[in-house]
Amino acid sequence: MPAxxxxxxxxxxxxxxxxxxxxxxxxPGQVVVTQRAIRHIEDRHWPDSPAQGAGKFASGxxxxxxxxxxxxxxxxxxxxxxxxxxxxxxxxxxxxxxxxIAIDGxxxxxxxxxxxxxxxxxxxxxx
Amino acid sequence: xxxxxxxxxxxxxxSTNLAAADETDLRYYAATGxxxxxxxxxxxxxxxxxxxxxxxALALRKIAEALAVTEGNExxxxxxxxxxxRFERRGQEIIVRGSYASGEITVSFTEFSEQAREFAxxxxxxxxxxxxxxGRNSAYQDFRLSGLSP
Numbered sequence: 001m002p003a004x005x006x007x008x009x010x011x012x013x014x015x016x017x018x019x020x021x022x023x024x025x026x027x028p029g030q031v032v033v034t035q036r037a038i039r040h041i042e043d044r045h046w047p048d049s050p051a052q053g054a055g056k057f058a059s060g061x062x063x064x065x066x067x068x069x070x071x072x073x074x075x076x077x078x079x080x081x082x083x084x085x086x087x088x089x090x091x092x093x094x095x096x097x098x099x100x101i102a103i104d105g106x107x108x109x110x111x112x113x114x115x116x117x118x119x120x121x122x123x124x125x126x127x
Numbered sequence: 128x129x130x131x132x133x134x135x136x137x138x139x140x141x142s143t144n145l146a147a148a149d150e151t152d153l154r155y156y157a158a159t160g161x162x163x164x165x166x167x168x169x170x171x172x173x174x175x176x177x178x179x180x181x182x183x184a185l186a187l188r189k190i191a192e193a194l195a196v197t198e199g200n201e202x203x204x205x206x207x208x209x210x211x212x213r214f215e216r217r218g219q220e221i222i223v224r225g226s227y228a229s230g231e232i233t234v235s236f237t238e239f240s241e242q243a244r245e246f247a248x249x250x251x252x253x254x255x256x257x258x259x260x261x262g263r264n265s266a267y268q269d270f271r272l273s274g275l276s277p
Contacts, residue, residue: 053175084186
Protein backbone atom coordinates (compact mmCIF):
# COMPACT_ATOMS: atom_id res chain seq x y z
CA MET A 1 0.00 0.00 0.00
CA PRO A 2 2.74 2.57 0.83
CA ALA A 3 4.33 1.79 -2.52
CA UNK A 4 1.09 2.75 -4.25
CA UNK A 5 1.00 6.09 -2.46
CA UNK A 6 4.63 6.72 -3.39
CA UNK A 7 3.76 6.00 -7.03
CA UNK A 8 0.83 8.43 -6.87
CA UNK A 9 3.12 11.06 -5.38
CA UNK A 10 5.70 10.60 -8.12
CA UNK A 11 3.02 10.94 -10.81
CA UNK A 12 1.58 14.10 -9.22
CA UNK A 13 5.06 15.58 -8.86
CA UNK A 14 5.72 14.86 -12.54
CA UNK A 15 2.50 16.60 -13.56
CA UNK A 16 3.39 19.60 -11.37
CA UNK A 17 6.87 19.84 -12.92
CA UNK A 18 5.50 19.64 -16.45
CA UNK A 19 3.02 22.45 -15.84
CA UNK A 20 4.12 26.02 -16.56
CA UNK A 21 4.95 27.59 -13.20
CA UNK A 22 5.03 31.29 -13.98
CA UNK A 23 2.32 32.06 -16.48
CA UNK A 24 -1.40 31.42 -16.84
CA UNK A 25 -2.70 28.81 -19.23
CA UNK A 26 -5.20 29.71 -21.93
CA UNK A 27 -8.26 27.68 -22.72
CA PRO A 28 -8.98 26.58 -26.30
CA GLY A 29 -9.81 29.63 -28.40
CA GLN A 30 -8.42 31.99 -25.78
CA VAL A 31 -4.80 33.04 -26.01
CA VAL A 32 -2.83 34.27 -23.03
CA VAL A 33 -0.78 37.32 -23.96
CA THR A 34 2.25 37.70 -21.71
CA GLN A 35 4.38 40.81 -21.38
CA ARG A 36 7.30 38.80 -22.65
CA ALA A 37 5.46 38.03 -25.89
CA ILE A 38 4.50 41.69 -26.24
CA ARG A 39 8.13 42.74 -25.82
CA HIS A 40 9.23 40.14 -28.35
CA ILE A 41 6.69 41.35 -30.92
CA GLU A 42 7.62 44.98 -30.30
CA ASP A 43 11.30 44.14 -30.84
CA ARG A 44 10.69 42.32 -34.11
CA HIS A 45 7.51 43.64 -35.64
CA TRP A 46 6.71 47.13 -34.36
CA PRO A 47 6.74 49.84 -37.05
CA ASP A 48 10.01 51.29 -35.75
CA SER A 49 11.72 47.94 -35.23
CA PRO A 50 15.06 47.71 -37.07
CA ALA A 51 14.75 43.91 -37.44
CA GLN A 52 15.22 42.94 -41.08
CA GLY A 53 13.31 40.19 -42.85
CA ALA A 54 10.36 40.41 -40.46
CA GLY A 55 6.86 41.71 -41.19
CA LYS A 56 5.97 45.02 -39.55
CA PHE A 57 2.70 46.26 -38.08
CA ALA A 58 1.27 49.48 -39.46
CA SER A 59 2.09 52.67 -37.61
CA GLY A 60 -0.38 53.40 -34.85
CA UNK A 61 -0.35 49.85 -33.50
CA UNK A 62 -0.70 49.69 -29.74
CA UNK A 63 -0.58 46.88 -27.22
CA UNK A 64 -4.38 46.97 -27.02
CA UNK A 65 -4.89 46.88 -30.78
CA UNK A 66 -2.35 44.05 -31.04
CA UNK A 67 -4.40 42.06 -28.52
CA UNK A 68 -7.52 42.70 -30.59
CA UNK A 69 -5.84 41.55 -33.79
CA UNK A 70 -4.54 38.42 -32.08
CA UNK A 71 -7.93 37.60 -30.57
CA UNK A 72 -9.69 38.06 -33.92
CA UNK A 73 -7.15 35.89 -35.73
CA UNK A 74 -7.51 33.14 -33.14
CA UNK A 75 -11.31 33.35 -33.15
CA UNK A 76 -11.78 33.39 -36.92
CA UNK A 77 -8.51 32.27 -38.48
CA UNK A 78 -7.35 29.00 -39.97
CA UNK A 79 -5.48 26.87 -37.46
CA UNK A 80 -2.75 24.31 -38.09
CA UNK A 81 -0.08 22.53 -36.12
CA UNK A 82 3.24 24.30 -35.92
CA UNK A 83 5.84 22.93 -38.32
CA UNK A 84 9.31 21.36 -38.24
CA UNK A 85 8.66 19.71 -34.88
CA UNK A 86 7.89 22.96 -33.06
CA UNK A 87 5.28 22.63 -30.33
CA UNK A 88 1.99 24.52 -30.45
CA UNK A 89 -0.35 25.92 -33.07
CA UNK A 90 -0.36 28.54 -35.80
CA UNK A 91 -3.41 30.71 -36.55
CA UNK A 92 -3.65 32.73 -39.76
CA UNK A 93 -6.32 35.26 -40.62
CA UNK A 94 -6.88 37.62 -43.56
CA UNK A 95 -8.28 40.91 -42.29
CA UNK A 96 -9.22 42.12 -45.79
CA UNK A 97 -7.33 45.36 -45.29
CA UNK A 98 -3.67 46.16 -44.70
CA UNK A 99 -2.49 45.64 -41.14
CA UNK A 100 1.18 46.18 -41.87
CA ILE A 101 4.00 45.57 -44.32
CA ALA A 102 5.31 42.20 -45.50
CA ILE A 103 9.02 41.48 -45.84
CA ASP A 104 8.94 42.26 -49.57
CA GLY A 105 7.62 45.76 -48.79
CA UNK A 106 4.08 45.09 -49.98
CA UNK A 107 1.01 45.70 -47.82
CA UNK A 108 0.28 42.78 -45.52
CA UNK A 109 -3.35 41.76 -45.05
CA UNK A 110 -2.81 38.63 -42.99
CA UNK A 111 -1.69 37.96 -39.44
CA UNK A 112 0.13 34.84 -38.28
CA UNK A 113 -0.22 34.07 -34.58
CA UNK A 114 1.97 31.40 -32.97
CA UNK A 115 0.93 29.93 -29.62
CA UNK A 116 2.65 27.31 -27.50
CA UNK A 117 1.10 24.15 -26.16
CA UNK A 118 -0.40 26.09 -23.24
CA UNK A 119 -2.09 28.55 -25.59
CA UNK A 120 0.30 31.32 -24.63
CA UNK A 121 1.22 33.78 -27.36
CA UNK A 122 4.75 33.22 -28.70
CA UNK A 123 4.84 35.66 -31.60
CA UNK A 124 2.57 37.38 -34.11
CA UNK A 125 3.35 39.23 -37.31
CA UNK A 126 1.73 40.59 -40.48
CA UNK A 127 2.49 38.90 -43.80
CA UNK B 128 27.23 23.95 -50.31
CA UNK B 129 28.38 26.20 -47.52
CA UNK B 130 26.14 26.02 -44.44
CA UNK B 131 27.06 28.04 -41.41
CA UNK B 132 25.69 30.40 -38.77
CA UNK B 133 26.66 33.48 -36.86
CA UNK B 134 25.34 34.18 -33.39
CA UNK B 135 24.00 37.71 -33.18
CA UNK B 136 25.81 40.18 -30.96
CA UNK B 137 22.34 41.47 -30.08
CA UNK B 138 21.41 38.18 -28.43
CA UNK B 139 21.72 38.69 -24.71
CA UNK B 140 22.12 35.26 -23.17
CA UNK B 141 21.30 36.79 -19.81
CA SER B 142 17.85 37.90 -20.97
CA THR B 143 16.54 34.38 -20.50
CA ASN B 144 17.12 31.95 -17.69
CA LEU B 145 18.76 29.36 -19.91
CA ALA B 146 18.85 26.74 -17.17
CA ALA B 147 15.05 26.82 -16.97
CA ALA B 148 14.00 27.85 -20.49
CA ASP B 149 11.35 25.59 -21.97
CA GLU B 150 11.18 24.16 -25.47
CA THR B 151 9.36 27.16 -26.91
CA ASP B 152 11.79 29.63 -25.29
CA LEU B 153 14.72 27.77 -26.79
CA ARG B 154 13.15 27.46 -30.24
CA TYR B 155 11.89 31.04 -30.55
CA TYR B 156 13.87 33.36 -28.30
CA ALA B 157 17.31 31.90 -27.66
CA ALA B 158 20.58 31.87 -29.59
CA THR B 159 19.46 34.11 -32.42
CA GLY B 160 21.61 35.01 -35.39
CA UNK B 161 22.20 34.60 -39.10
CA UNK B 162 22.10 31.52 -41.29
CA UNK B 163 24.64 31.36 -44.10
CA UNK B 164 23.63 29.09 -46.94
CA UNK B 165 25.29 29.46 -50.31
CA UNK B 166 26.87 27.67 -53.23
CA UNK B 167 28.79 29.35 -56.03
CA UNK B 168 26.60 32.23 -57.22
CA UNK B 169 23.49 31.17 -55.30
CA UNK B 170 23.12 32.80 -51.91
CA UNK B 171 20.13 31.78 -49.80
CA UNK B 172 21.62 33.17 -46.61
CA UNK B 173 19.24 34.77 -44.12
CA UNK B 174 21.24 37.53 -42.45
CA UNK B 175 18.43 38.93 -40.37
CA UNK B 176 20.04 38.50 -36.98
CA UNK B 177 16.91 37.10 -35.34
CA UNK B 178 16.82 33.51 -36.62
CA UNK B 179 16.68 31.12 -33.64
CA UNK B 180 19.62 28.88 -34.47
CA UNK B 181 18.72 25.99 -32.17
CA UNK B 182 15.37 25.80 -33.92
CA UNK B 183 17.03 25.96 -37.33
CA ALA B 184 19.39 23.12 -36.45
CA LEU B 185 16.53 20.95 -35.16
CA ALA B 186 14.36 21.69 -38.19
CA LEU B 187 17.18 20.89 -40.59
CA ARG B 188 17.71 17.56 -38.86
CA LYS B 189 13.99 16.77 -39.08
CA ILE B 190 13.96 17.66 -42.78
CA ALA B 191 16.98 15.45 -43.44
CA GLU B 192 15.30 12.60 -41.56
CA ALA B 193 12.11 12.98 -43.61
CA LEU B 194 13.94 13.13 -46.93
CA ALA B 195 16.15 10.17 -46.02
CA VAL B 196 13.26 7.77 -46.42
CA THR B 197 11.42 9.16 -49.41
CA GLU B 198 11.66 11.58 -52.30
CA GLY B 199 9.53 14.69 -52.03
CA ASN B 200 9.52 18.16 -50.54
CA GLU B 201 10.00 19.55 -47.07
CA UNK B 202 9.57 23.21 -46.14
CA UNK B 203 11.27 25.21 -43.43
CA UNK B 204 9.17 28.12 -42.18
CA UNK B 205 11.09 30.96 -40.57
CA UNK B 206 9.72 31.86 -37.16
CA UNK B 207 9.14 35.60 -37.66
CA UNK B 208 8.05 35.88 -41.29
CA UNK B 209 6.35 33.93 -44.04
CA UNK B 210 9.73 33.33 -45.69
CA UNK B 211 10.49 29.69 -46.38
CA UNK B 212 13.27 27.38 -47.48
CA ARG B 213 12.10 24.50 -49.62
CA PHE B 214 14.06 21.26 -49.80
CA GLU B 215 13.30 18.88 -52.66
CA ARG B 216 14.84 15.44 -52.91
CA ARG B 217 15.34 14.14 -56.44
CA GLY B 218 17.20 10.85 -56.50
CA GLN B 219 20.43 11.27 -54.60
CA GLU B 220 20.30 15.07 -54.72
CA ILE B 221 18.68 17.79 -52.66
CA ILE B 222 17.62 21.04 -54.32
CA VAL B 223 17.18 24.02 -51.98
CA ARG B 224 15.20 27.15 -52.86
CA GLY B 225 14.31 30.20 -50.81
CA SER B 226 11.14 32.27 -51.10
CA TYR B 227 13.15 35.41 -50.33
CA ALA B 228 16.05 35.03 -52.74
CA SER B 229 16.59 33.89 -56.29
CA GLY B 230 18.71 30.93 -57.24
CA GLU B 231 18.91 27.39 -56.01
CA ILE B 232 21.44 25.08 -54.45
CA THR B 233 21.92 21.46 -55.50
CA VAL B 234 23.80 19.14 -53.21
CA SER B 235 24.03 15.40 -52.69
CA PHE B 236 21.80 14.06 -49.96
CA THR B 237 24.84 12.65 -48.19
CA GLU B 238 26.54 16.03 -48.07
CA PHE B 239 23.33 17.76 -47.00
CA SER B 240 22.89 15.32 -44.10
CA GLU B 241 26.51 15.69 -43.04
CA GLN B 242 26.35 19.46 -43.14
CA ALA B 243 23.10 19.54 -41.18
CA ARG B 244 24.68 17.31 -38.55
CA GLU B 245 27.85 19.38 -38.44
CA PHE B 246 25.83 22.61 -38.14
CA ALA B 247 24.08 21.24 -35.07
CA UNK B 248 27.27 19.87 -33.55
CA UNK B 249 29.17 23.15 -33.90
CA UNK B 250 26.25 25.16 -32.56
CA UNK B 251 25.89 22.84 -29.59
CA UNK B 252 29.60 23.09 -28.78
CA UNK B 253 29.61 26.90 -29.01
CA UNK B 254 26.46 27.30 -26.94
CA UNK B 255 27.62 24.93 -24.21
CA UNK B 256 30.92 26.81 -23.99
CA UNK B 257 29.22 30.19 -23.96
CA UNK B 258 26.27 29.24 -21.75
CA UNK B 259 27.19 26.33 -19.44
CA UNK B 260 23.79 26.59 -17.77
CA UNK B 261 22.29 24.97 -20.89
CA GLY B 262 23.88 21.77 -19.68
CA ARG B 263 21.41 21.80 -16.77
CA ASN B 264 18.40 22.43 -18.99
CA SER B 265 16.45 19.22 -19.55
CA ALA B 266 14.61 20.60 -22.59
CA TYR B 267 17.89 21.49 -24.23
CA GLN B 268 19.40 18.12 -23.31
CA ASP B 269 16.42 16.40 -24.91
CA PHE B 270 17.22 18.08 -28.23
CA ARG B 271 20.50 16.12 -28.35
CA LEU B 272 21.87 18.54 -30.89
CA SER B 273 25.18 16.71 -31.16
CA GLY B 274 23.88 13.26 -30.55
CA LEU B 275 21.43 12.33 -33.24
CA SER B 276 22.19 11.95 -36.89
CA PRO B 277 19.71 12.22 -39.73
